[in-house]
Amino acid sequence: MAVISTETVPVQSEPDVVAVRRRVRDASAKLGFSLVDQTKVVTAASELARNTIIYGGGGTMQLDLLNGPRNGLRLIFEDKGPGIANIELALRDGFTTGGGLGLGLGGAKRLVSDFEISSRPGEGTRVSITRWK
Amino acid sequence: MEKIPILKMGEFLLVTIQVDMHDRLAMALQDDLTQMIAASEARGVLIDISSLEIVDSFIGRMLANIAGMSRVLDAETVVVGMQPAVAITLVELGLSLSGVRTALNVDAGMELLRSSLNGSKALYGSHLD
Numbered sequence: 001m002a003v004i005s006t007e008t009v010p011v012q013s014e015p016d017v018v019a020v021r022r023r024v025r026d027a028s029a030k031l032g033f034s035l036v037d038q039t040k041v042v043t044a045a046s047e048l049a050r051n052t053i054i055y056g057g058g059g060t061m062q063l064d065l066l067n068g069p070r071n072g073l074r075l076i077f078e079d080k081g082p083g084i085a086n087i088e089l090a091l092r093d094g095f096t097t098g099g100g101l102g103l104g105l106g107g108a109k110r111l112v113s114d115f116e117i118s119s120r121p122g123e124g125t126r127v128s129i130t131r132w133k
Numbered sequence: 134m135e136k137i138p139i140l141k142m143g144e145f146l147l148v149t150i151q152v153d154m155h156d157r158l159a160m161a162l163q164d165d166l167t168q169m170i171a172a173s174e175a176r177g178v179l180i181d182i183s184s185l186e187i188v189d190s191f192i193g194r195m196l197a198n199i200a201g202m203s204r205v206l207d208a209e210t211v212v213v214g215m216q217p218a219v220a221i222t223l224v225e226l227g228l229s230l231s232g233v234r235t236a237l238n239v240d241a242g243m244e245l246l247r248s249s250l251n252g253s254k255a256l257y258g259s260h261l262d
Binding site: 014015017018021022025035036038039040042043046047050093100101103104106107108110111 | 154155157186187188191194219221222226227
């Protein structure tokens with residue numbers, strides 16, 4: 001698997017969420033994703049970008065175009081916020097500490113092919129998702 | 134500030150969402166619509182989302198909130214025009230939009246609003262007999 005290109009965009013404020021959606025839409029279209037797959041990965045990115053702002057206090061999204069047996073899009077959301085104490089609980093549908101629906105993390109996981117999360121309380125959170133064509 | 138226009142047509146309010154909404158814009162629409170239902174005594178709200186390329190949990194919650202608030206204010210809400218890819222993604226995300234009435238397009242949505250309004254008028258009339 002080779003990384004064709006990589007770029008990092010800020011995820012600091014609400015308008016950045018809209019910019020993330022547009023950026024991910026363009027990248028997934030460029031990779032030849034079907035409309036449904038584009039919509040899934042853009043929606044997952046929207047959820048994770050919002051989490052980065054609301055829970056992480058802002059951070060970045062790294063966007064990698066992957067080339068291998070299949071083309072893929074990898075998105076890595078990173079923040080230096082308070083972290084997640086109980087990841088298993090955070091992934092559960094309906095669990096929220098932010099007043100939302102509690103579908104962000106678990107929902108995003110269901111919309112992509114690979115999902116990795118690592119977090120340390122006090123140090124931040126890193127969520128990596130990949131959608132293969 | 135950017136705003137999503139709300140049109141009044143007879144007893145109905147019509148909203149066409151044509152921009153990629155950031156969260157605050159979605160919240161503003163929710164507030165504006167609720168105010169306008171009360172102020173105009175509207176009996177129905179039609180929200181056209183055919184231009185929306187995604188509905189994530191935040192926008193989904195906004196649609197459910199609008200439907201709930203309008204119901205409390207005695208108005209029906211119909212969401213129309215959802216793109217098939219959006220519908221597939223929404224269900225996989227875990228949102229079924231229960232409590233939100235939907236129709237395939239504006240015509241079908243207007244028909245649904247009219248028939249539910251006529252239905253409630255007929256019911257009201259029968260109580261007077």
